[in-house]
Amino acid sequence: MADSTATAAKAAEARAAEATAAATKDTRRPVRFRGGGFVPQSRRWIGLAVFIILLLATEAGTRSGFISNLTLPRPSDVLATFVELFQSGLLWKHLLPSVSRLIVGALLGATVGIGVGIMIGLFSLVRAGLVPLVAAIFPIPKIALLPLFVIWFGIDEGSKYALIAFGTFTPTVVATYGAVDNVDRTLIRMGQSFSLTWFSIVRKIVLPGAMPGILSGLRVSLAIAIILLVAAEMLGAEYGIGAYILEAGALYDLERLFVGVTILSILGICVSAALTQIEKHLLRWRV
Amino acid sequence: MDLQLENIGHSYDGLTVLQDISLNIPTGKIVCVVGPSGCGKSTLLRLIGGLEQPTSGQVLQLGSPPAHSINPLTYVFQDFALLPWRTVEGNISLVLEDHHLNASDIKTIIDDVLARTKLSDFRVALPRQLSGGMKQRVAIARALAVNPAVMLMDEPLSALDSQTRELLMDDLIGLWIREKFTAVYVTHNLNEAVRLGHSIVILSRRPGQIREVVDIDLPLDQRRPGDPELESKQQHLWQMMRDEAEAADKELISG
Ligand SMILES: Nc1ncnc2c1ncn2[C@@H]1O[C@H](COP(=O)(O)OP(=O)(O)O)[C@@H](O)[C@H]1O
Ligand SMILES: [Mg+2]
DSSP: OHHHHHHHHHHHHHHHHHHHHHHHHHHOOOOOOOOOOSSOOOOHHHHHHHHHHHHHHHHHHHHHTSSOTTTSOOHHHHHHHHHHHHHTTHHHHHHHHHHHHHHHHHHHHHHHHHHHHHHHHHOHHHHHHHHHHHHHHTTSOGGGGHHHHHHHHOTTHHHHHHHHHHHHHHHHHHHHHHHHHTSOHHHHHHHHHTTOOHHHIIIIIIHHHHHHHHHHHHHHHHHHHHHHHHHHHHTSOSSSHHHHHHHHHHTTOHHHHHHHHHHHHHHHHHHHHHHHHHHHHHTTTOO | OEEEEEEEEEEETTEEEEEEEEEEEOTTOEEEEEOOTTSSHHHHHHHHTTSSOOSEEEEEEESOOOTTOSSSEEEEOTTOOOOTTSOHHHHHHHTTGGGOOOHHHHHHHHHHHHHHTTOGGGTTOOGGGSOHHHHHHHHHHHHHHTOOSEEEEESTTTTSOHHHHHHHHHHHHHHHHHSOOEEEEEESOHHHHHHHOSEEEEEOSSSBOEEEEEEOOSOGGGOOTTOHHHHHHHHHHHHHHHHHHHHHHHSOTTO
């Protein structure tokens, strides 16, 4: 009796085991992957490939007549014009004054902007006084003030420096005080708890902590600086990329217009690459 | 240097956080403060270290700190508070740089504290390369570097997993045996309290008041996990904390 129940139980167990084995056999499959994505990954050559494909498409379109010569210049013609500009030596004559205006103006604007931004971040009095002022001048198209700058700083380089500096200044201020506000307060509290001097806390904790925000603000500010550089040069300069573009535009010389625009793009890429290098150096500590 | 708290009370815009706390912190002892979360433990520690001023009462220093103490009241924070852009060594030298020490003195101090916290091999590592336990070791090394008269530790092991916590507790006991530092050690973990505390202060839920002070006479180096005396003390603490914690848990956050 006891024996037969034991065998029955054993048989039932065996059947159950078989059933689960069968079930596992049909339905055994890997868990569906649904993670991944949402993480920027470095794909070096894609950007370049997009550029090249667009250029080749334009070249093919203009050659086949699908795109008329009045709509877009042929990329190969633009390249030829560029080579001509380079060989005539005029490239440097236009590029050097532009680059030096950009450097002087942007350096001035960014330095003062970072300084003022840090003051706003650190002192409530400065914040109360300057934040409304910055908010008021931020939306003014700085180019509208060029005549004023000409009166103040002269028709030559002075007004151009001032325009670029002024345009770089406002976004830099806003980015800088935002970055200072975002510095981890527990780190500042830590500095105070070790009786660091006020100046040490600013130099060793606040500034490095704000650096990522300041640098990403500079990306925007410097792009604005390039835009203003061209605007200033269009309104009165013998040499400069802006003057070159203006002249080409007046003559409807699309090849030269595109050469000028391309130089500006390259200038922008160079500035951005320089900032990336600076970030790599200054922000090594980040992951 | 002893510390004495006299009738400390504190409130934030009408919200009373601490009430009538009087307490003695004797030299060379570790005083643990336990209490339900939100009862004002961190606030009490900030008041003791002079990062905030009490609404009423005062914190007194009895006697002057030893001459070689660079920063008499020194914190160890729960979230480590290490500068991510400085190496282990740089984080320690940060707190020495403002004190007119010459470079070789700074180096001697750093060598010493790194050796004491078993970090000598990690001098040039950045915080992000370190595990939580290592980061807290760096923070402890940084605190030791300034020769504190009193260490103010705010849940220093709460961010760590239990194995790391056990290891660091042994390290802390080792450090204390070598050089009997004074500490106020805030925690919500009763096991830490009975392992490290010479006396344990139990705070009630907010507004935090002292409910009881439990002394443990067993020397630190003889406290083993599972020791019956410690177990019974921990049980006693838990009985008292339980009701407070339960009531505190049911309170609305806005209070
Ligand atoms: N700076 C502050 N301003 C206003 N309220 C605060 C501030 N710091 C802490 N509190 C309040 O005081 C109470 C006690 O906080 P805390 O000391 O951090 O508690 P614990 O460390 O014991 O968890 C909490 O209710 C918290 O919301
Ligand atoms: Mg706390």
